[in-house]
Amino acid sequence: MTAPTATPETRPEPLLNPRDYESAARARLDRSVFDYIAGGSGDELTLHEDRAAYDRYRLRPRALVDVSHCEPATTLLGAPVALPVGIAPMAYHQLVHPDGELATVRAAGAAGALTVTSTFASTSLEDVAAAATGPLWLQLYVLRRREVTASLVRRAEAAGYRALVITVDTPRMARRERDLRNGFRLPAHIRPANLDRDHEAGLHEGRAGDSTLAGHAARHHDAAFTWNDLAWIRSLTDLPLVLKGVLTAEDAHRAAGLGVAGLIVSTHGGRQLDGVVPALEALPEVVAAAGDRCEVLVDGGVRRGTDVLKALALGARAVLVGRPVLWGLAVDGEPGAAQVLSTLRAELEEAMALTGRPRLSDVTHDLLRPAGAGRTT
Numbered sequence: 001m002t003a004p005t006a007t008p009e010t011r012p013e014p015l016l017n018p019r020d021y022e023s024a025a026r027a028r029l030d031r032s033v034f035d036y037i038a039g040g041s042g043d044e045l046t047l048h049e050d051r052a053a054y055d056r057y058r059l060r061p062r063a064l065v066d067v068s069h070c071e072p073a074t075t076l077l078g079a080p081v082a083l084p085v086g087i088a089p090m091a092y093h094q095l096v097h098p099d100g101e102l103a104t105v106r107a108a109g110a111a112g113a114l115t116v117t118s119t120f121a122s123t124s125l126e127d128v129a130a131a132a133t134g135p136l137w138l139q140l141y142v143l144r145r146r147e148v149t150a151s152l153v154r155r156a157e158a159a160g161y162r163a164l165v166i167t168v169d170t171p172r173m174a175r176r177e178r179d180l181r182n183g184f185r186l187p188a189h190i191r192p193a194n195l196d197r198d199h200e201a202g203l204h205e206g207r208a209g210d211s212t213l214a215g216h217a218a219r220h221h222d223a224a225f226t227w228n229d230l231a232w233i234r235s236l237t238d239l240p241l242v243l244k245g246v247l248t249a250e251d252a253h254r255a256a257g258l259g260v261a262g263l264i265v266s267t268h269g270g271r272q273l274d275g276v277v278p279a280l281e282a283l284p285e286v287v288a289a290a291g292d293r294c295e296v297l298v299d300g301g302v303r304r305g306t307d308v309l310k311a312l313a314l315g316a317r318a319v320l321v322g323r324p325v326l327w328g329l330a331v332d333g334e335p336g337a338a339q340v341l342s343t344l345r346a347e348l349e350e351a352m353a354l355t356g357r358p359r360l361s362d363v364t365h366d367l368l369r370p371a372g373a374g375r376t377t
């Protein structure tokens, strides 16, 4: 096969990292879709701080270690994964590419990575499971209509999902001003494929000053769901439960006491309460409170292999990435999402090699120092 000739002027810029993919995705997507994905709530303080928290740590590399083989494989709730990076649950992947969740789950499978499928996927959880080759967890929003929630749990079990991720930071959707300004609504051809037509009503007719997703969450999410109700979910299934959106030692401790198997330390990517503690900053107290009983993951702002290493050094078992996967999907479908994951893997292996930590068990707290600490001037 002959490679197409390209002059230096026409050769496309290589897309090397999530930021490159974000710029390329921005050029392709409708403004309101780009803003829905990229944006956060309020002043977007937490959106920025989640990312900035990673830059406040510096790495302390060890020299003269045999790093000829670096091994990022681990297990998550007992299932082997090729790397400690999974795909965060995100609604409606078809917003950015017609292959939607099928493309992202295939990309994750090829990478040997965990996928967390959203309740609000635009592809049914059964179709996602049929395309999966790696481990799958289902993210669950507890809906007012308990029989709908219960049926999602049963369907997840039947389709082979290995854990339920209950998102606890969204009793209502926070005001996201980009979506309000844009009058964000779901395009007519995209629907919450896991839910019935009753749960679709109102998602497609928006107007400026309104976000149909927020109105939808206000109607359907159960804002009265509490710790006491977790026992109800527990009674429905033997699947391990994971709580997503825990940011305090108090909640981590309580969850562990109830037999929760995993915790995802998360600000929802800066899309819920603006001004909360950044996820990376909350991670150590959650690990201290429950790390002996729960597997602790973190998400929000992970963009580099060195970010993954920093999260692991602070006690995370793995990280999830959100937006970068959607940017990859938007630009190039399954290969784009796969490229984002494989770049993160390559960067992680590079960071393991260059810090002299060839095994994940070598990635310990002494790898880090706060930026600026130890300055003498």
Ligand SMILES: Cc1cc2nc3c(=O)[nH]c(=O)nc-3n(C[C@H](O)[C@H](O)[C@H](O)COP(=O)(O)O)c2cc1C
Binding pocket: 036, 037, 038, 088, 089, 090, 091, 118, 119, 120, 139, 167, 244, 266, 267, 268, 269, 270, 271, 299, 300, 301, 302, 320, 321, 322, 323, 324
């Ligand atoms: C477009 C979009 C949709 C999301 N939908 C969900 C969802 O349905 N359920 C959920 O628990 N979290 C959802 N999240 C939050 C992500 O799971 C994750 O916490 C966050 O995106 C991680 O931050 P990152 O995008 O900086 O990697 C969504 C995030 C985005 C960007």
Ligand SMILES: O=C(O)C(=O)c1ccccc1
Binding pocket: 091, 120, 170, 213, 217, 268, 271
């Ligand atoms: O947009 C989100 O962050 C999100 O979590 C969500 C929740 C309900 C429906 C769609 C998206």
